[in-house]
Amino acid sequence: MSWELALWLLALCVPLLLVVQLLRFLRADGDLTLLWAEWQGRRPEWELTDMVVWVTGASSGIGEELAYQLSKLGVSLVLSARRVSELERVKRRCLENGNLKGKDILVLPLDLTDRSSHEVATKAVLQEFGKIDILVNNGGRSQRSLCVDTSLDVYKELIELNYLGTVSLTKCVLPHMIERKQGKIVTVNSFMGFMSAPLSSGYCASKHALRGFFNGLGTELYATCPGITVSNICPGPVQSDIVKNALTEEVTKSVGSSGDQSHKMATSRCARLMLVSMANDLKEVWIAEQPFLLMAYLWQYMPTCASWITSKGRKGLRTLRVVW
Numbered sequence: 001m002s003w004e005l006a007l008w009l010l011a012l013c014v015p016l017l018l019v020v021q022l023l024r025f026l027r028a029d030g031d032l033t034l035l036w037a038e039w040q041g042r043r044p045e046w047e048l049t050d051m052v053v054w055v056t057g058a059s060s061g062i063g064e065e066l067a068y069q070l071s072k073l074g075v076s077l078v079l080s081a082r083r084v085s086e087l088e089r090v091k092r093r094c095l096e097n098g099n100l101k102g103k104d105i106l107v108l109p110l111d112l113t114d115r116s117s118h119e120v121a122t123k124a125v126l127q128e129f130g131k132i133d134i135l136v137n138n139g140g141r142s143q144r145s146l147c148v149d150t151s152l153d154v155y156k157e158l159i160e161l162n163y164l165g166t167v168s169l170t171k172c173v174l175p176h177m178i179e180r181k182q183g184k185i186v187t188v189n190s191f192m193g194f195m196s197a198p199l200s201s202g203y204c205a206s207k208h209a210l211r212g213f214f215n216g217l218g219t220e221l222y223a224t225c226p227g228i229t230v231s232n233i234c235p236g237p238v239q240s241d242i243v244k245n246a247l248t249e250e251v252t253k254s255v256g257s258s259g260d261q262s263h264k265m266a267t268s269r270c271a272r273l274m275l276v277s278m279a280n281d282l283k284e285v286w287i288a289e290q291p292f293l294l295m296a297y298l299w300q301y302m303p304t305c306a307s308w309i310t311s312k313g314r315k316g317l318r319t320l321r322v323v324w
């Protein structure tokens with residue numbers, strides 16, 4: 001083959017490859033590190049077996065689905081949330097569909113806002129299984145109300161639950177992980193932890209605070225106890241009860257219905273990508289379908305432009321009540 005022809009072929013291939021990569025990126029449902037880890041990295045089926053995993057908010061949505069997928073990996077599971085009957089239901093389904101026996105799953109009722117109970121709950125897990133390998137801080141609530149209409153109590157509740165409750169439980173588990181010099185602290189944050197949307201000012205504040213806290217903790221542990229990894233999982237819209245349970249103008253009022261969820265990512269896909277993240281100790285992952293993932297990149301690189309697109313008039317605001 002002549003040099004000229006080789007050069008022509010190269011000139012043709014490079015743009016073609018770029019177009020293929022662009023198309024792959026446009027179809028992507030996770031950030032590039034996460035997708036690379038899914039393709040080439042360690043598999044959850046090899047890495048997570050025999051671990052003790054404590055999942056908060058395990059009674060519905062992402063936490064529930066994560067419990068089902070974990071139960072197929074042969075881990076020991078601790079299921080926490082407030083409603084025992086729902087947790088028992090999740091336990092039964094884990095036993096029906098997974099590889100676990102009854103003794104491998106502990107149902108441990110826990111209210112994240114009742115911080116005085118967190119130490120006792122941690123001791124109960126250690127008594128049952130002797131160790132905690134992974135803490136999945138998943139429990140939380142969202143918000144759908146304009147700032148101007150929202151009582152300060154709602155802001156307090158969101159910080160108490162999403163931020164302080166999570167920090168409190170983590171602080172109870174941390175000494176045990178430090179003693180063992182290993183562990184994974186996985187926190188289900190949100191796109192709202194690094195970008196923002198209307199009707200969610202209190203939720204965004206609580207998730208931004210969480211991200212700051214866990215990034216700070218992660219750097220401390222990296223220096224002093226590198227066997228413990230800290231991960232922020234940031235999903236975009238995912239099918240769950242999050243909108244139904246979201247707080248509105250008053251603490252006593254929630255949205256009450258989920259609305260159409262067809263545009264949101266399937267809960268099972270989100271949970272799978274979370275497992276990939278855990279198996280590969282990724283520090284922060286973004287999980288969402290398009291166009292939400294593109295918006296996340298836009299918020300990083302063109303925040304003014306992204307902010308303008310996110311808040312496009314009153315009609316947009318009403319739609320966003322159930323979009324995120």
Ligand SMILES: NC(=O)c1ccc[n+]([C@@H]2O[C@H](COP(=O)([O-])OP(=O)(O)OC[C@H]3O[C@@H](n4cnc5c(N)ncnc54)[C@H](O)[C@@H]3O)[C@@H](O)[C@H]2O)c1
Binds near residue numbers: 110111188234242
């Ligand atoms: N679904 C989404 O679109 C989405 C997007 C980004 C982040 N998230 C985050 O994912 C996590 C799980 O939410 P989800 O989408 O599965 O919603 P969900 O409402 O289906 O599940 C929330 C879970 O948290 C529990 N919980 C609520 N208050 C609690 C309390 N005081 N104490 C203990 N547990 C409590 C609930 O019982 C439930 O088990 C949340 O932290 C949420 O912020 C969800």
